[in-house]
Every structure is written in C-alpha cells, then in structure tokens.
Amino acid sequence: MRLKNRVAIITGAARGIGRAAAELFCREGAVVIIWDLLDVGEQTAQELRDQGFTCEFQKISTTDVPALEAAAREVAEKHGKIDILVNNAGITRDKTLLKMSHLEWQQVIDVNLTGVFNCTKAIVPYLVERQYGRIICTSSVVGVHGNFGQTNYAAAKAGVIAMCRTWAKELGKYNITANAVAPGFIRTDMTDAMPEEARQATIATIPLRRMGDPADIAYAYLYLASEEASFVNGQVLGVNGGQAS
Numbered sequence: 456m457r458l459k460n461r462v463a464i465i466t467g468a469a470r471g472i473g474r475a476a477a478e479l480f481c482r483e484g485a486v487v488i489i490w491d492l493l494d495v496g497e498q499t500a501q502e503l504r505d506q507g508f509t510c511e512f513q514k515i516s517t518t519d520v521p522a523l524e525a526a527a528r529e530v531a532e533k534h535g536k537i538d539i540l541v542n543n544a545g546i547t548r549d550k551t552l553l554k555m556s557h558l559e560w561q562q563v564i565d566v567n568l569t570g571v572f573n574c575t576k577a578i579v580p581y582l583v584e585r586q587y588g589r590i591i592c593t594s595s596v597v598g599v600h601g602n603f604g605q606t607n608y609a610a611a612k613a614g615v616i617a618m619c620r621t622w623a624k625e626l627g628k629y630n631i632t633a634n635a636v637a638p639g640f641i642r643t644d645m646t647d648a649m650p651e652e653a654r655q656a657t658i659a660t661i662p663l664r665r666m667g668d669p670a671d672i673a674y675a676y677l678y679l680a681s682e683e684a685s686f687v688n689g690q691v692l693g694v695n696g697g698q699a700s
C-alpha cells in the first residue's frame with residue numbers, strides 16, 4: 456500500500472499505459488480519478504470499482520481549460536485534496552516534415568505539450584495549499600533522441616521534459632516534486648497502429664528484443680509517486696529496454 460489514502464489524477468487512463476497505472480495505483484491504496492475523453496473511461500473506472508477500489512471517471516479533454524479547473528475543484532472538494540497528477544494523455548499524428556500539415560503539428564502540440572501545462576496549472580494550487588505533491592509527466596525516448604516522422608511528437612515530448620525540470624525548480628520549496636518518465640516502445644493501441652514491418656524494425660533496435668508492457672511504465676509512475684522517491688526531483692526516468700541509451 457505505497458499510495459495509501461493518496462488522491463491521484465491520471466490523464467489518458469481510459470486505456471493503455473494510463474489504465475495500467477490506474478489499476479496499479481488503486482492496488483497500492485490510492486483514490487484514482489481518470490481524466491480522459493473516451494467514454495470507455497467509465498468502463499475502466501467501473502471495472503476497478505468492481506474490484507473494490509475507489510476510482511472515478513471524469514470525461515474531459517486536457518485541452519479544455521475551464522473544464523479542467525472545474526474538475527480539479529470537484530476532486531479537491533469531494534476528496535479533500537489532490538496529491539498526485541500523472542500527465543499521461545497523448546496522441547500521435549505521424550508524418551515526415553515534408554508531409555506534416557500545420558494542423559497535425561498543432562494537434563499534437565495542443566494535447567502533448569499544452570495539455571500537460573493545462574492539467575498541471577489546474578491542480579497546482581491544491582498541491583501548494585497542502586505543501587505536498589507529485590507531478591509525473593509522460594515524455595518519450597523520442598523526446599530525447601528525436602524520431603523519423605515525429606517532428607510534432609518529439610518536440611512536444613522534449614518540451615514536457617523542460618517543463619518538468621522547470622517545475623522541479625519552482626515548486627520544490629512547496630514539497631512538490633516533478634519528474635518525467637520516458638517510455639520506449641510499449642505495446643498499446645498507439646503502437647498497434649504501426650505497420651508490422653516498422654514494429655519489427657523497432658524491436659530490432661531494443662537490446663531486450665521485445666516491446667515493453669503498459670505495466671512496465673506504470674511501475675515507473677508508481678515509484679515516482681511513492682515515498683521512496685521523495686528526494687527525486689527534476690529527473691527523466693527512461694524505461695525502454697536499453698533502446699537509445
């Protein structure tokens with residue numbers, strides 16, 4: 456029970472890595488609130504409630520600032536506090552620079568970069584108020600090394616690291632830590648959309664010769680949210696099977 460009585464908001468937790476994190480955080484004793492725009496988020500929350508956990512779903516986009524402010528207020532009023540935010544929601548719109556439209560650029564920046572700013576901005580007053588907080592942001596191996604066909608995604612994921620390091624410096628005095636996790640190649644709907652040939656080519660670049668599981672990333676989130684990581688601040692934890700390290 457490493458998160459006993461902690462109140463955690465996890466964005467993009469209707470499915471994939473976020474869902475694995477919601478389940479793990481629940482098992483470790485946290486009250487979990489899922490922020491996602493997919494209706495299946497309610498099913499995810501219900502399945503966790505069926506196992507006896509406290510899990511709620513708020514249908515919301517991380518791009519909707521007034522809705523985020525209202526949702527954060529609702530969580531703080533209902534549960535008395537917010538302890539942990541995992542900025543996990545993300546999208547891809549992959550194209551090479553020659554083919555990428557301005558719309559594809561903007562959509563990814565809006566969710567993967569501005570969305571992280573929006574969610575953190577909405578919850579940070581509640582963390583400061585109680586002089587405690589854990590902010591965890593999902594970057595990517597791509598945000599450190601770049602990747603073919605991912606100008607928009609790589610830029611956003613690099614920006615997430617820079618924001619986290621800035622928040623570590625600004626918020627440390629309030630006993631709030633901010634860290635990033637940089638996943639490698641993880642088996643989810645996001646990577647299922649890749650052509651098989653590209654998937655095999657990527658696996659060949661991973662020393663462990665396999666894709667990661669959503670749980671591999673969820674455990675990294677758990678570590679950074681736990682008391683064991685109370686002196687870890689402004690760091691980027693790569694979880695990538697040794698790829699590009």
Ligand SMILES: NC(=O)c1ccc[n+]([C@@H]2O[C@H](COP(=O)([O-])OP(=O)(O)OC[C@H]3O[C@@H](n4cnc5c(N)ncnc54)[C@H](O)[C@@H]3O)[C@@H](O)[C@H]2O)c1
Binds near residue numbers: 642
């Ligand atoms: N799968 C990988 O290999 C991999 C690698 C590196 C980083 N990541 C990052 O990990 C995170 C989770 O990815 P995943 O693989 O589980 O993807 P996924 O597509 O399975 O899940 C992403 C979730 O985010 C939600 N979401 C998207 N836009 C949203 C918005 N505007 N507001 C609220 N929710 C929104 C989706 O509805 C979905 O439930 C993402 O930030 C992704 O960029 C994934």
